[in-house]
C-alpha cells in the first residue's frame with residue numbers, strides 16, 4: 001500500500017456526509033456500495049475506509065490508515081487516553097462539524113460557575129478532556145463516564161453537572177440545563193499517521209491538500225459583480241469585504257457608469273449589499289465560487 005493513500009472516514013453520523021462531500025469536491029470519484037467498508041476512489045490513488053469515528057485516531061496512529069477525518073474532541077480524548085499514540089499530526093482544520101464541549105447544570109440548581117464544581121459529580125463522554133480541564137482549573141470533582149444520553153444524567157440523579165458537546169443548544173434547553181463554561185471548541189480535522197512515507201506518497205498528499213485548500217478557500221469566497229456610477233467607485237470598492245484589486249470596466253454606452261467585479265474572501269452580508277445600493281450600486285450579483293487555485 002505504498003503508493004495509495006488510505007483515508008479513514010466516519011461510516012455514518014455527523015461527520016460522514018461533510019467528509020465525503022469535501023473529498024468529492026477535491027476531485028475524488030466516490031461510489032459507495034451500501035454495506036462496503038472500503039471504497040477505491042476514482043481520480044487519485046486513494047482508498048477510503050468507513051469506520052466509527054472513535055476508531056479513527058488509533059487506525060491512523062497505527063498506520064493502518066494514512067489519513068483520517070475526525071472531530072478534534074475525539075482526537076484529543078483518544079490522545080489523552082493512549083499517551084503512546086499521541087503523535088498524530090493535524091494537516092488541516094476542515095471547518096465543519098463545529099461544536100463546543102461545555103459544562104452545563106440544571107437551570108435552578110445553583111451551579112453557575114466553574115468554582116461551584118468542587119466535590120460535584122460530572123457526567124461526560126469525554127472523561128480525559130474533562131479531567132485535564134479540572135486539573136488546569138485546580139478543581140477536584142468526580143467524573144461519571146457515560147457513552148451517550150449525557151443530558152439526562154442530572155434528572156436521573158447520576159450527576160450534578162454534565163460536560164457534553166453542544167451545537168444549537170436545543171438539547172440542553174430541552175433537558176432544563178444551562179451551560180456556564182466552555183471546555184473546548186471542536187471542528188473536524190484531517191490528521192496523518194506518524195509513519196514515514198516515500199516521496200510518491202508525500203507528493204500525493206501534497207496534491208490532495210492543494211485541492212482541499214482550494215475547496216476550503218472557495219467556500220469562504222464569493223464573486224461579486226455590480227454596476228455603479230463612476231464617481232462612487234472608490235467608496236464602493238472600499239466596502240467590498242476582503243476584496244483585493246477588483247476589476248473595473250467601462251459599461252458599453254454608459255459613460256457615467258462602470259462595472260466592478262471582485263473576489264471577496266469574506267462573507268458578504270445583506271448589510272453590505274444595502275450599503276452598496278445606497279451608494280448607487282445596482283445590478284448587484286453575488287455568485288458562489290466552485291474551485292480556486294493559484
Ligand code: PRT
Nearest residue numbers: 013014015052053071097098099165166167168169170171
Ligand atoms: O457511530 P459513531 O461512533 O461514528 O458516531 P457518534 O455517534 O459517536 O458521533 P456523531 O456522528 O454523533 O458525531 C460525530 C462528531 O460530530 C462528534 O465527535 C463531534 O466532533 C461532531 N459534532 C458536532 C457533534 C455535535 N456537533 C453534536 N451536537 N457531536 C455530537 N453532538 C450531540 C451532543 O452530544 C448532544 O447530544 O448533539 C447533541 C447536542 O446538539 P444540540 O444541537 O442540541 O446542541
Ligand code: ZN
Nearest residue numbers: 052053054055
Ligand atoms: Zn463515536
